[in-house]
Amino acid sequence: MVKEIITEEQQKAARYAKAMGHPIRMYVLELLSKQSCCYSGDLTEDLPIVKSTLSQHLKELKDAGLIQGEIEAPRIKYCLNRENWKEAQDLFRKFLKMDSEMPEQKCQ
Amino acid sequence: MVKEIITEEQQKAARYAKAMGHPIRMYVLELLSKQSCCYSGDLTEDLPIVKSTLSQHLKELKDAGLIQGEIEAPRIKYCLNRENWKEAQDLFRKFLKMDSEMPEQKCQ
């Protein structure tokens, strides 16, 4: 689906971006970046989706490595996966910084 | 598909993230953030996809507002859409900065 000219970093950044590519997931990430943790139940109360759909979104974030769940019976406590969150931050920062202020560069 | 608790900014950020959510598109964006413009033909030579597929990816980036094409017959010159690129940068910067260094915050 890709090739060697596409770097490992681009692959990773795309993976994270994809996980961030939905308003619900963006909302969850932003919440978790502000308040350290949350429970699925609290989210379903605020969000316009049923719990099973939310569960899928959380799974996507989990699969992408951006969040992690910790059992705290009978609930599950969700937090950011700090390690990967940092990696995503670094990747995006690098990516975003990339062109900050460029006059007129070569065109091809 | 969403609701009011999800902010306009989150919607926008998610839209940009979605467009960035594929290695090919990430590659193109990174290239354009480095070299100001490129042509589709140059890309197809390097990338492992045929031109019609590339055209679709470019269209997605265009629809998301991240790039723009300018006719330069017989080719089309692609550049970043500076205005929206800046908006995306700001949105992500804001988002990424959000938790930079937090000790231990309230959990719900």
Next chain:
DNA sequence: ACCTTTGTTCGTAATTTCACGAACTACGAA
């Protein structure tokens, strides 16, 4: 043991994404 709460998994359906090749369009050059 049984019930309640919490969240996941399953089944389903509609939509979107991704990729390809073929056909088409636009435009400059011969």
Next chain:
DNA sequence: TTCGTAGTTCGTGAAATTACGAACAAAGGT
């Protein structure tokens, strides 16, 4: 005007995404 180059659009599948409700699993409280 005909030809070649550059890129888009169309048609087609396969796969992934999004969403829902129903059923299920886990664990604490009664």
